[in-house]
Amino acid sequence: MTRFANGDLLAFEAGAAVRSASHAIERMRAHGSEGRGISAGALDVLIRLSTTDRGISIGDLARAGGVSSRNVTGLVDTLERDGLVRRVPDPEDRRSVLVEITPAGQAWIEAFRKPSQLAMRAMFQGFTPEDLLTFRDLCLRLATNQHRLADHLRQIGSQP
Amino acid sequence: MTRFANGDLLAFEAGAAVRSASHAIERMRAHGSEGRGISAGALDVLIRLSTTDRGISIGDLARAGGVSSRNVTGLVDTLERDGLVRRVPDPEDRRSVLVEITPAGQAWIEAFRKPSQLAMRAMFQGFTPEDLLTFRDLCLRLATNQHRLADHLRQIGSQP
DNA sequence: CGTAAGTATGTACGTCCTTCATAGTAAGCA
DNA sequence: TGCTTACTATGAAGGACGTACATACTTACG
Numbered sequence: 001m002t003r004f005a006n007g008d009l010l011a012f013e014a015g016a017a018v019r020s021a022s023h024a025i026e027r028m029r030a031h032g033s034e035g036r037g038i039s040a041g042a043l044d045v046l047i048r049l050s051t052t053d054r055g056i057s058i059g060d061l062a063r064a065g066g067v068s069s070r071n072v073t074g075l076v077d078t079l080e081r082d083g084l085v086r087r088v089p090d091p092e093d094r095r096s097v098l099v100e101i102t103p104a105g106q107a108w109i110e111a112f113r114k115p116s117q118l119a120m121r122a123m124f125q126g127f128t129p130e131d132l133l134t135f136r137d138l139c140l141r142l143a144t145n146q147h148r149l150a151d152h153l154r155q156i157g158s159q160p
Numbered sequence: 161m162t163r164f165a166n167g168d169l170l171a172f173e174a175g176a177a178v179r180s181a182s183h184a185i186e187r188m189r190a191h192g193s194e195g196r197g198i199s200a201g202a203l204d205v206l207i208r209l210s211t212t213d214r215g216i217s218i219g220d221l222a223r224a225g226g227v228s229s230r231n232v233t234g235l236v237d238t239l240e241r242d243g244l245v246r247r248v249p250d251p252e253d254r255r256s257v258l259v260e261i262t263p264a265g266q267a268w269i270e271a272f273r274k275p276s277q278l279a280m281r282a283m284f285q286g287f288t289p290e291d292l293l294t295f296r297d298l299c300l301r302l303a304t305n306q307h308r309l310a311d312h313l314r315q316i317g318s319q320p
Numbered sequence: 321c322g323t324a325a326g327t328a329t330g331t332a333c334g335t336c337c338t339t340c341a342t343a344g345t346a347a348g349c350a
Numbered sequence: 351t352g353c354t355t356a357c358t359a360t361g362a363a364g365g366a367c368g369t370a371c372a373t374a375c376t377t378a379c380g
Contacts, residue, residue, distance in 0.1 A: 039334085039335055039336080040335085040336080041335075041336055041337085042335095067336090067337070067338095068337070068338060068339085070337085070338075070339085071336070071337055071338075074335095074336085074337090075336085078335095093345080093346075094344080094345055094346085095344065095345045095346070096345090
């Protein structure tokens with residue numbers, strides 16, 4: 001290994017580590033939903049939709065996931081083709097399209113949950129509940145930090 | 161949020177959280193190496209090569225990264241096209257190709273390190289050194305867990 | 321020697337994600 | 351009211367990562 005200043009080394013290593021960890025999770029997830037053919041990005045959208053009864057607009061889904069709205073449009077396309085999701089016009093804004101989960105989508109999530117939880121439990125084997133809790137919180141803090149940074153960068157980028 | 165059994169909920173949420181976190185890191189990394197045009201997968205290979213003076217074979221790189229060897233071939237292609245990496249024949253096995261980092265590659269890594277560390281420091285703002293340490297360790301444990309699981313799955317998959 | 325296994329790579333493909341361009345709609349202001 | 355500006359979703363095009371399968375070459379083992 002190359003040499004670093006103390007704290008920066010740790011941050012650098014942690015960055016690399018979280019990348020491996022995410023790859024690991026992704027791989028297990030793929031294994032869990034194997035055959036039922038839903039891919040990572042689409043799954044994110046579906047899970048987000050499953051947490052509410054109201055529809056969510058494409059733009060809001062994009063902002064929530066931190067990706068472009070064009071991307072979400074595509075993911076919703078595939079989910080809709082599979083019948084897991086449905087587009088309905090927004091009664092309050094005719095530009096907007098609300099996406100809601102269908103009963104088939106709910107069923108898919110239910111079927112996905114059990115094996116996914118088992119896989120996750122296997123992945124987090126050896127973690128104490130406290131480990132799990134702090135780990136989750138640190139991850140979320142990382143995500144919010146990034147959101148804040150992205151906003152900041154966007155601001156200083158748009159007014160040089 | 162939907163309802164879960166206690167521990168499984170946490171594992172499920174932690175899985176989602178690490179995905180966001182990794183996306184966050186990835187985005188900052190992209191921002192850091194902007195213009196210098198190296199992408200995530202290639203960067204992983206380059207970093208791995210920068211940690212040793214000897215060449216590493218395509219297959220070993222693939223196993224270390226947990227990806228297919230075909231994929232590594234492609235990544236090495238682009239790195240070689242940019243002059244950051246070089247293929248040399250393995251003197252001990254004429255099937256194998258060793259990949260080594262060039263001086264230009266070393267220089268790239270050096271140039272990348274500083275802004276990357278700054279970005280990481282910004283990302284991990286608010287983390288105590290202990291947070292950072294446990295976070296990194298938990299991530300690595302996750303990765304090793306996945307490796308073990310993958311091996312296990314491969315074994316039971318190949319002898320049904 | 322001959323067969324089996326390992327190596328890198330060609331071909332083909334799927335998914336994620338992006339940017340730019342476009343048509344429809346909303347909102348603010350003369 | 352009409353005009354301009356901004357926002358919405360989407361079409362088109364493309365880059366990058368990753369996979370599986372087939373192939374040619376080399377090694378190792380019987």
